[in-house]
Amino acid sequence: MQQISEVWETYRSCWNNSDSQRRTDRLNEIMTQDFEYRDPNIELKGHAQLSEYMEQFQSEFKGASFVVTDFKIHHNRSMAKWNMINEQNEVVGNGVDFAQYEDGKLNQINGFFEAN
Numbered sequence: 001m002q003q004i005s006e007v008w009e010t011y012r013s014c015w016n017n018s019d020s021q022r023r024t025d026r027l028n029e030i031m032t033q034d035f036e037y038r039d040p041n042i043e044l045k046g047h048a049q050l051s052e053y054m055e056q057f058q059s060e061f062k063g064a065s066f067v068v069t070d071f072k073i074h075h076n077r078s079m080a081k082w083n084m085i086n087e088q089n090e091v092v093g094n095g096v097d098f099a100q101y102e103d104g105k106l107n108q109i110n111g112f113f114e115a116n
Contacts, residue, residue, distance in 0.1 A: 003104050004073050008080060011106060015054050016065050024051040032107045040115035063087035069094075076101045 007030045017023040027047035037044050037053075044050060057064075063086060070081040077100050084093035095113025099106055 004076075004078055004101055005071070007101070007104065007106060008068075008071065008078060008099070011109075012066055012068060012080075012082075014051070015057065017054075018058060020051060020055055023054060024048060027051055030106055032102050032105045035106060036108045037111075038109070039111035040113065061086075064092065 010026055010030050014023050014026055017026065024047060027050060031047045031050075033046075035046055035050070037050050042053060044053060061084070064084055066082045066084055068080050068082050070079075072079045077098065080097045080099070082095060082097065083091045084095075086092050093113060095111060097109055097111045099110075100108040
């Protein structure tokens with residue numbers, strides 16, 4: 001279970017990593033080759049597409065970051081409730097992500113939040 005927590009923390013931190021090569025490399029380390037991501041705004045496959053989406057997020061929401069408020073794990077799955085905060089540490093959004101893991105790596109994430 002500790003490994004899944006560490007994988008999730010690496011994933012979460014990638015949303016704030018502005019070095020695209022470093023971010024993509026980190027995602028590659030923690031995700032399966034057939035990784036899939038879905039949220040109300042997009043559906044994509046692979047760590048490269050997710051890294052590009054993260055870069056778009058950083059451009060659109062300058063200085064925003066995510067704080068996990070609840071994290072649960074069972075049977076190679078996790079649930080993470082989170083708040084998106086701005087540079088003043090004010091909550092500007094919240095949501096929940098459900099993830100699936102395979103051999104200790106992220107295989108799938110489904111995110112839920114108010115769509116833009």
